[in-house]
Amino acid sequence: MNLNQLYYFKKLAQLQHFTQAAKELYITQPTLxxxxxxxxxxLGVELFRKD
Structure with missing residues (x-):
């Protein structure tokens, strides 16, 4: 685990949208x-359910 992963997690939790979070983080969606x-x-847990 690193700080980038936690920062990405926080932004994704706020927006609940991978593409939008990636845009705001200035990274690609596959990277996110x-x-x-x-x-x-x-962590051994599912953090987000992908529909």
């Missing part, structure tokens, strides 16, 4: 998804 997936794997 990968970071969140890595964080979920490390």
């Amino acid at each position: 998804s990968g970071s969140i997936s890595s964080l979920e794997e490390e």
